[in-house]
Amino acid sequence: xxxLEISNLHVTIDTESGPKQILxxxxxxxxxxxxxxxxxxxxxxxxxxxxxxxxxxxxEITEGSITLDGEELTEMSVDERARAGLFLAMQYPVxxxxxxxxxxxxxxxxxxxxxxxxxxTWVKEVNDALGRLQLDSEFSAxxxxxGFSGGEKKRHEIxxxxxxxxxxxxxxxxxxxxxxxxxxxxxxGVNRYMEDKDRGVLLITHYTRILRYIQPDxxxxxxxxxxxxxxxxxxxxxxxxxxxxxxxxASRA
Amino acid sequence: xxxxxxxxxVAPAIETVESHLHxxxxxxxxxxxxxxxxxxxxxxxxxxxxxxxLEPAEGLKTLEWGANxxxxxxxxxxxxxxxxxxxxxxxxxxxxALAAEQSVHRTHIQVPADVEIHExxxxxxxxxxxxASDHYVISVGxxxxxxxxxxxxxxxxxxxxxxxxxxxxxxxNLVTVQDWEQGSIHGGQRSLSIGRDATVKTVxxxxxxxxxxxxxxxxxxPGGSVEQFGLYLVDAGQHIEHRLFVxxxxxxxxxxxxxxxxxxxxxxxxxxxxDVLIRKVAEGIETYESNKNLVLTDGCQAxxxxxxxxxxxxxxxxxxxxxxxxxxxEQLFYLRSRGIPESEARRLVVHGFFWDIIxxxxxxxxxxxxxxxVENELQVVS
Numbered sequence: 001x002x003x004l005e006i007s008n009l010h011v012t013i014d015t016e017s018g019p020k021q022i023l024x025x026x027x028x029x030x031x032x033x034x035x036x037x038x039x040x041x042x043x044x045x046x047x048x049x050x051x052x053x054x055x056x057x058x059x060e061i062t063e064g065s066i067t068l069d070g071e072e073l074t075e076m077s078v079d080e081r082a083r084a085g086l087f088l089a090m091q092y093p094v095x096x097x098x099x100x101x102x103x104x105x106x107x108x109x110x111x112x113x114x115x116x117x118x119x120x121t122w123v124k125e126v127n128d129a130l131g132r133l134q135l136d137s138e139f140s141a142x143x144x145x146x147g148f149s150g151g152e153k154k155r156h157e158i159x160x161x162x163x164x165x166x167x168x169x170x171x172x173x174x175x176x177x178x179x180x181x182x183x184x185x186x187x188x189g190v191n192r193y194m195e196d197k198d199r200g201v202l203l204i205t206h207y208t209r210i211l212r213y214i215q216p217d218x219x220x221x222x223x224x225x226x227x228x229x230x231x232x233x234x235x236x237x238x239x240x241x242x243x244x245x246x247x248x249x250a251s252r253a
Numbered sequence: 254x255x256x257x258x259x260x261x262x263v264a265p266a267i268e269t270v271e272s273h274l275h276x277x278x279x280x281x282x283x284x285x286x287x288x289x290x291x292x293x294x295x296x297x298x299x300x301x302x303x304x305x306x307l308e309p310a311e312g313l314k315t316l317e318w319g320a321n322x323x324x325x326x327x328x329x330x331x332x333x334x335x336x337x338x339x340x341x342x343x344x345x346x347x348x349x350a351l352a353a354e355q356s357v358h359r360t361h362i363q364v365p366a367d368v369e370i371h372e373x374x375x376x377x378x379x380x381x382x383x384x385a386s387d388h389y390v391i392s393v394g395x396x397x398x399x400x401x402x403x404x405x406x407x408x409x410x411x412x413x414x415x416x417x418x419x420x421x422x423x424x425x426n427l428v429t430v431q432d433w434e435q436g437s438i439h440g441g442q443r444s445l446s447i448g449r450d451a452t453v454k455t456v457x458x459x460x461x462x463x464x465x466x467x468x469x470x471x472x473x474x475p476g477g478s479v480e481q482f483g484l485y486l487v488d489a490g491q492h493i494e495h496r497l498f499v500x501x502x503x504x505x506x507x508x509x510x511x512x513x514x515x516x517x518x519x520x521x522x523x524x525x526x527x528d529v530l531i532r533k534v535a536e537g538i539e540t541y542e543s544n545k546n547l548v549l550t551d552g553c554q555a556x557x558x559x560x561x562x563x564x565x566x567x568x569x570x571x572x573x574x575x576x577x578x579x580x581x582x583e584q585l586f587y588l589r590s591r592g593i594p595e596s597e598a599r600r601l602v603v604h605g606f607f608w609d610i611i612x613x614x615x616x617x618x619x620x621x622x623x624x625x626x627v628e629n630e631l632q633v634v635s
Contacts, residue, residue, distance in 0.1 A: 054590050057582065082592035094587035098605025107601060108591035143605065144587075164591065 001069045002085065002167040002200045004030040004053075009064035011045075011052045022048040024225035025064070030168075033197040037211060037236065038204045040222030041244040046204045047091060049222070050172040053202075054088040055081050068168055083112055085167030089157040089174050095145040101156070102126065102140040105163060112164055126163060132192070133159045134185055151182040158189035169193065170202045175210035187213030208240040223251040275498065275530070278343035282309075282354055285347035294346060297524040297556050299492055302463055305384060305410045306348045306440045314385045315358050316378040316409060325368050326399075331359040331390065339390045340416040341444035346467060349442035352412040356388040362401075366394025366420060373400040373616055380409025380437060388414040391427075395420035395448065400615065404430045405439065406461075413441030421448035421474065427455045428614055430623075433462030442467040447506075449474025456614050457495065457512075459485040460626060465494040465524075472503040481510045483525075484610045484623070486630050487553070489518025496526040497542070501535040510542040513610055515603060515630070516553035525575075527559040531568060539569040546577040547606060603627065 011023035022045045030036050040046050052059040053066055055078040066073045073081050096104065105126055110116045117125075127137045133155040145153055154174050161169055171190065175183055187210060194201060203214060211219075211233065219235040220227045221244070228247045229235065276294060279285065287307055288295040300307070320328065331339070336359040344350035364370065378387075393399055397420065405411070411433075419425050431439055439462050447453050447470065457468065470479055485493045499508045514523045527542040546555035559573035580602060588598035607627050611620050 056586055077595070078586060078589040079592050079594050079598075082590055088590050090587070090590075094581075094583045096584050096587065096602065096605055098608040099601050104588070104591075104601070107593055107597065108588075111592040111594060111597065160591065 002032045002198050003069055004028075004168050004200055004202070005065075005067045006053070007065050009049075009052065009066065010062045011048055012060050012062055013048070013058055014060075019060070021062075022059075022225055023052065026226055028220065028227065030200045030202060032200060033194075034217045035194060035201045035203060035214060036218045036220060037216035038202065038220050038222050039206070039208070039236065039239055041248060042206065044222045045225040046206075046222050047172055048225075050088055050170045050202075050204055053081075053170060054078065054086065079111070082166070087161060087164060087166035087169040089154075089161060089169060089171045091173040091176065093145045093148075093153045093157055095143070097143050097146050099144050100141055101144055104144045105140070105160065108160070108164060129159045129162045132162070133189055135159060150177040151179065154178055154186055155182065155189075158186050161193050162189055167198070168200045168202075170204065172204045173206060174203075175205055175207060183210060184213060190214050208236045211236045221247050223247050275528070276345050278345050280337060280343045280350070280353060282347070282350045285344065285350045287347065294496070297526075298465055298494060299463075299522075302492060303348070303438060303440055303465060306351065306412045306438060309351060309355060310384040312384070313355050313357060314381065314383060315356070315387055316380055316385050316405070316407070316411065319377040319379070320375065322374040323370055323372060325365055325370060326374055327361075327363045327365075329361045329363070331361045333359060335359070335361075336388050336390060339392070339418070340414075341418060341446040341471070342416075342469065344414060344442060345469070346442065348412050348440040348465070349414045349467065352386045352414040352441060353388050356386045356414070358387065360387070360389040362389065362391045364391075364393040364397050364399045367396050368394070369398040370400075373402050376401075376403045378403065378405050380405070380407035380411060380433065382408045383410065385409045386412045390416045390418070392418040393420055393423045393425050396422040398424040400426040400428070402428045402430075402616065402619065404432065406432050406434070408434045408437050410438045411440075413439070413443070415441065415443040417443065417445045419445070419447050419451045419453050419473075421451060423448060423451045425451070425453045426615060427453070428616070428619070429455075429457050430619070431457075431459040431462060431464050431466075433464075435461065437462035439463070440465045442469065445470045445479070446473050447471070447477035447479055450476040452478050454480045454613065455482070456610070457481070457483045458623060459483070459493050459495070460630075463492045465492070465496075467496045467498070469498045469500070470508065471500040472506045475504045475506065477503065478507040479509070480613070481508070481512075482610045482613045483510075483512030483514075484607055485512070485514040485523060486627065487514060487516045487521040487523045488630075489552075490520050492522045492524075494524035494526075496524070496528075498526075498528045498530070499540065499542075501529065501531045501538045501540060504535055505537040506535065507538065508540045508542075511610065512543070513545045513547075513606060514555065515547040515549055515606075516555055517549040517630075519552040521553040522556075523554075524556045525558070527573060529561050529571070529573070531561070531563045531565060531571060533564040536565055536567040537569055538571075540571050542573040544575045545606070547603065548577060548579055600628065
């Protein structure tokens, strides 16, 4: 199972002038096997939603709930959420100097499974996953995200997705900054991940481009901290043609 | 907090050259009066704690030196005069002046020219308690290649004057480990002279004892290059001070300094001074100095003072940076978002922080030992 349910989610961040409300009541249910795209203009709160689900300490959930297969995530620490099956592919993956990709992946896999992966099969598995993302095997000796190009960072996130096999993945603007080739490589990785129908994806994006490669089951338009419109893939086509302006204006009215 | 200077401000710095930061070297103890703690070079040092190294002592000993080196290397006794003759520079502070004047033995460790020594030249100096002092000179001949490791251990109030002369075109890796028992004191001056086109790497590891080292580097000719790495772990009540001075006194020379430390416990105190002087003659040089401090608990103090004095703008580059802070929350979040528990995430970050230094040593056994030391120290935190 991999059902993610978000209900009445309110989130604030601390600013110099006091707490500021970013999410103002988000309701969203993603059933196993579904890909949902969240699209919206800059500053609408899309990334906040991603970080709040993952448990970043900067984002305070003031109301509402997030459950994964009925388990309440909001009461868990960041690493507990990951061990419950959640994965966040970040828009800006963080550099961790001196920690090799190989060490990082093994440590994460061990933490998730509760036991160390078998050495022989694991190394092959890692190299295969890196290979599918067109990252060479020397890549695993490099420090996590340090000196990676933008494309390498994103492909590394998707390699993790394939290796760590979470129940549910949030992809936060994974497409931004990618050229067409890299976009296709990354999309292929996400589609491979979704071949298992007991998984789900929340794909956050500013552009419709990636939806040519990854078919969403539902599209949500995010404006001013809530979902302003929902529909199927055709909604993305409308956004492509008309832009966000209409939704933004409507939400202000 | 981070300070980075990409474009050196030349004009205002000219006035400060040969400033109070660089006391005039002298062999005469009378030129180095007992410090009060208010002097620029002493203001970060707990004078009382180093008091025994600041006054002449009766019954001074040397450390017990064990050595392991191939036959091409020679170790000989020097007279006081010979040692002064060979030295890179005279003492710049009272501790070094006393070490030079009082040492029982003056020793010359020599690597001849044109030899390539593959196995490390190893010394282990063990304190037997009480005051001890050494003045020793290491010289590496032209176009030789060698790795030299000196490990300090045991218990001592130890003062050191070390001069390292690297010949033209030589390649030297000098590793020192200060791993004294608690309650030990180690002060001294290490002066490095780098020959024309020579390449020198130093790795200074300070983990046990109260330590104050003046580390000076200069160039014997153009084209030399030095990389200086440092690692220190400071526990409650401990004082570890590294004072680096790189004198770019020759053109087309390079220096790169990267010292990193972790502090934990009440009154853990680290000091890092990184002075770089770029003289008028030093055109085409490049220098970068970096100091990073990881503060693991409340009650610690990390003083970090990078300083550039620039007499010429005709250089390839000059910069420095200094950061002192707690764990990076974003790094911890990234690791934890992959299921890694917080304590393990912290361990990984610190491991990575120091691995960048430790891997420069180039001696697998010592590298592994130091990684273990780092990990054991950290268990105290988590």
